Amino acid sequence: MSREKGKEGENLACLFLEQNGFEIIERNFFAKYGEIDIIATKDDVLHFVEVKSGENFEPIMNLTAQKLQKLIKATHIYLTKHRLANVYCIDALIVKRGQCELIENITMGAL
Template identity: 50%
Template sequence: MSRVKGNFAETRVCEYLISEGFVIVERNFYSRFGEIDIIASRNGILHFIEVKSGKNFDPVYAVTPSKLSKIIKTVDYFFLKTGIDTDYQIDAVIVKSGELVHLENITAD
């Protein structure tokens, strides 16, 4: 996905999250391990959100175990860098054919 398409999808997801009561904390947090697309807060919980979009394939399949591993390492780095100590979860928002699907807590057993 091009950076322009990615930014468009992330902006749509931010608008959706705000409408659902989230506060956007940061976008595009980078570490040497990877990137977190959106960090948002709601009800005292930080949500680290991966945005995946696509037209000719189901973008949910782009959230691979390898990608999740990179996200988890980046989340750990975020907490180390900021010194924040709070509850959190990792979510994904899938954008396909104009529809948004919010998958919450994708690392839960």
Template identity: 40%
Template sequence: MPKTKGDSVRIGRQYEEIALQYLASKGFGFIAKNFHSRYGEIDLIMQKNGVLHFIEVKSSRSINPLLKITPAKLHKIIKTIYVFLAQYEYSCDFCIDALAIYQDHVAFVENVTLFFENFTAYNT
């Protein structure tokens, strides 16, 4: 039986809960989850050491979940971050992170914009 949109949302929320528990165990404080703007959604917003972390949660059973974060997706995340910062009047440092769940492994990549800049530079 094929997956429905509802199944995908439910599964995504389960992975976000795994991510939330993982990050809490690493000392991150919870700010918000599933923040929406007209540009898109940010899965988790956490804080650690005075820095806001906007976290994209990705999972896969067959490929590296980080490959699902495209430049277009990053652009939407950045626009949504600025909506969040303006709406809640935050004025602190921030970064965009990714938490990948691949099979039974969790990988947390801080500041993915640097990762993608280096990846792009290496592959050109």
């Protein structure tokens, strides 16, 4: 997927989150192990959101176990760097054909 398409998907994801009561804290946080697409908060919970988008395939299929482990490590780096002890979860936001679906707490069985 092109960078432009990826950015378009992230923009749609941010709009979707904001429309559903989330406050966007940061976008594209880079850490040694990878990138966190969106960091948002809602109801005093930090949400680390991985955006997957695509048109002619199921975008969730690009969320591999390896990617998830990198996301977990990047999340811990963010929390440490900002000295945060907030309740948090790692979510996936799927963008397909202009529609968004939020899947919350995708790491529940992975830790």
